Amino acid sequence: MSWFSSKKKEFSDEPIIQERIIKVNGDPAVKSYRRGKFLGKGGFAKVYEFYCQESKELIAGKILPKTALIKARARQKLMNEIKIHRSLHHKNIVGFDHYFEDGENIYILLELCTNQTLCEVMRRRKRITEIEVQYYIFQLIQALRYLHTHKVIHRDIKLGNLFITDQMELKLGDFGLAAKVEFDGERKRTICGTPNYIAPEVIDGRQGHSYEVDIWSVGALMFTLLVGKAPFEAVDLHSTYQNIKTLSYSFPEHLKISKEAKMIIGDILKVDPAERPSLDQILSSPFFTRNPIPKQLPASTLAVPPSNSFLHQYNLQIRHTINGYEAILERGAMTARENIQRVISFDEANENARNGCAPLNVEKGWESAREKITGRQISSESGWDAQEKARSTPAISERGCDTPISPSEKECDMPASERVSLTPASKKKVTIWSSYSSSKPNEGPMLWIKKWVDYSDKYGVGFMLSDLIIGVYFNDATKMIIRPNSNTFHYITKQAHSNSETIIMHTLQDFPKELNKKVTLLQHFHKNLLINEKIENSNDSDPLVYVKKWLATTQAHIFRLSNNIVQVFFIDKTELMLCDEGKTVVYVDKLKAKFLYSLSNVMDSGNTDLSKRLRYTKEALKVMLQNQNPAQLQESSLFN
Numbered sequence: 001m002s003w004f005s006s007k008k009k010e011f012s013d014e015p016i017i018q019e020r021i022i023k024v025n026g027d028p029a030v031k032s033y034r035r036g037k038f039l040g041k042g043g044f045a046k047v048y049e050f051y052c053q054e055s056k057e058l059i060a061g062k063i064l065p066k067t068a069l070i071k072a073r074a075r076q077k078l079m080n081e082i083k084i085h086r087s088l089h090h091k092n093i094v095g096f097d098h099y100f101e102d103g104e105n106i107y108i109l110l111e112l113c114t115n116q117t118l119c120e121v122m123r124r125r126k127r128i129t130e131i132e133v134q135y136y137i138f139q140l141i142q143a144l145r146y147l148h149t150h151k152v153i154h155r156d157i158k159l160g161n162l163f164i165t166d167q168m169e170l171k172l173g174d175f176g177l178a179a180k181v182e183f184d185g186e187r188k189r190t191i192c193g194t195p196n197y198i199a200p201e202v203i204d205g206r207q208g209h210s211y212e213v214d215i216w217s218v219g220a221l222m223f224t225l226l227v228g229k230a231p232f233e234a235v236d237l238h239s240t241y242q243n244i245k246t247l248s249y250s251f252p253e254h255l256k257i258s259k260e261a262k263m264i265i266g267d268i269l270k271v272d273p274a275e276r277p278s279l280d281q282i283l284s285s286p287f288f289t290r291n292p293i294p295k296q297l298p299a300s301t302l303a304v305p306p307s308n309s310f311l312h313q314y315n316l317q318i319r320h321t322i323n324g325y326e327a328i329l330e331r332g333a334m335t336a337r338e339n340i341q342r343v344i345s346f347d348e349a350n351e352n353a354r355n356g357c358a359p360l361n362v363e364k365g366w367e368s369a370r371e372k373i374t375g376r377q378i379s380s381e382s383g384w385d386a387q388e389k390a391r392s393t394p395a396i397s398e399r400g401c402d403t404p405i406s407p408s409e410k411e412c413d414m415p416a417s418e419r420v421s422l423t424p425a426s427k428k429k430v431t432i433w434s435s436y437s438s439s440k441p442n443e444g445p446m447l448w449i450k451k452w453v454d455y456s457d458k459y460g461v462g463f464m465l466s467d468l469i470i471g472v473y474f475n476d477a478t479k480m481i482i483r484p485n486s487n488t489f490h491y492i493t494k495q496a497h498s499n500s501e502t503i504i505m506h507t508l509q510d511f512p513k514e515l516n517k518k519v520t521l522l523q524h525f526h527k528n529l530l531i532n533e534k535i536e537n538s539n540d541s542d543p544l545v546y547v548k549k550w551l552a553t554t555q556a557h558i559f560r561l562s563n564n565i566v567q568v569f570f571i572d573k574t575e576l577m578l579c580d581e582g583k584t585v586v587y588v589d590k591l592k593a594k595f596l597y598s599l600s601n602v603m604d605s606g607n608t609d610l611s612k613r614l615r616y617t618k619e620a621l622k623v624m625l626q627n628q629n630p631a632q633l634q635e636s637s638l639f640n
């Protein structure tokens, strides 16, 4: 793999560096590089842009004078760095191209990261917002997952070793202090140099250290990014070490740092390495799962906080996915998707076996998980579940973004689902479902049914969606929807002999007389379903979602929404939700614990109860979509 970037650049009189190479046919030849812009300098090295004259491409060239490598220990360290770095290939690790030498220097050619490092960002910004911390640390953790699976400890995670590309991707670099773990359980004893965020067990030295030192650094780094100074910083090294050993650090009171951020940093900064969370546990913590992580930050954030327009756009995206306590589901789905991604990126059979089939209990440890899911079938009007109360998710500004949000132009897009990549095996299985859950492209935002009531013996089914849209699916298959406290409603009818639907908007003061009864019913549902709901201003231009089809069987109520989400409410009070075009399965058990799976993992997991429910759902969907008689469903086998 070549790390040369194809960017053309004109150089005039910069020095030329020549690399002696051997051609494929064995003939000696020379490859020339123009030494371009100075990028920075480290302990021994100076780094420049290198312009390859033959390929006309750019790369970063690290120049180490041989005079700095006279001591055997320095040479050994460099060889160790090269040996480890050249074996690593991950999108969040600076790419290693190759190295060569001439009489004076050793040259290491590396992937060019044009946006410098987080050190320069922090110099300009002092501290960054929580959403940016999520963005960068998420990528760092992907790099560390890869490293640790390949038995490498980085041991020098610091701002200056976190490079940023022109695409705003984070890349971990500088493997000068990295170490390979030779056997399971090996504890490293020596560490050369002074790592910035040194872990207490390294200072102590007695019990040795391992992968957990990188985890410690992640915590210390997160603190630094949010606060603007390292957690244990002191006037001298001795006091810093003392602070580390006694965990003496505190969050300045004047800074608005979320409790989720404080919690995960506190969990990581534990003196006993065994008490620190794993990388996966860090990513499953509320700090990372409470909102989708942006796909890309704008380059402006290298110098200034995220713009209002970026935050507004981001907020719009997540308003559809996060509403009340249901955020848990979406947060979990993110984590589940990452879980899938992780399985794939590790690309190791044993990793697949270990990670692939494990259900992710997104509730574990979260207070929010105590919330109950709504949507119980009720038998009469008086049974509206007044106790069910949604938690409202704090606005983004309360989640640590200092900048207020105001409407403005579009700046980025970040559907979390784009992070998903599936193994070929999963793809195969998903098609079974996508034919039911996604016969058309995704048609709307991520909303789902939060409450419903079945009045089909008289009128139809009333429902409330997660963004508090109220709707009725009438017995004649027409639908009506209204936003909370809105003066307008939508009436949806199906055209005869075709599948297409007509949506007409009316005001509550002015609508055709023949809709009188339906509107009365809609208002009745509107009033009752919204009891105890916290209503925020809704926007009439937001896309509408409604129940497109539903089916009641002896075992369950099955709903298919216009955004292709399928929800199944079983009579034993368990629930299933198929989202993400049927690729993600959310299962809520009787105790309201929520589990997330990729569809392929459920099928392979050996969870026969869940597989049975999924098969049942598939059959029910077939019946529903082909307008068959529900009696054709083989139901007896479901809850034996």
Ligand SMILES: Nc1ncnc2c1ncn2[C@@H]1O[C@H](COP(=O)(O)OP(=O)(O)OP(=O)(O)O)[C@@H](O)[C@H]1O
Pocket (backbone or CB within 6 Å): 039, 040, 041, 042, 043, 044, 045, 046, 047, 060, 094, 110, 111, 112, 113, 114, 116, 117, 160, 163, 173, 174, 176
């Ligand atoms: N791949 C790269 N792309 C762009 N700039 C780079 C790259 N690698 C290094 N630099 C720049 O060069 C500087 C020094 O590089 P680096 O930190 O790798 O040198 P070092 O001698 O190994 O440093 P240290 O003393 O921290 O170990 C970096 O801070 C950065 O500004």
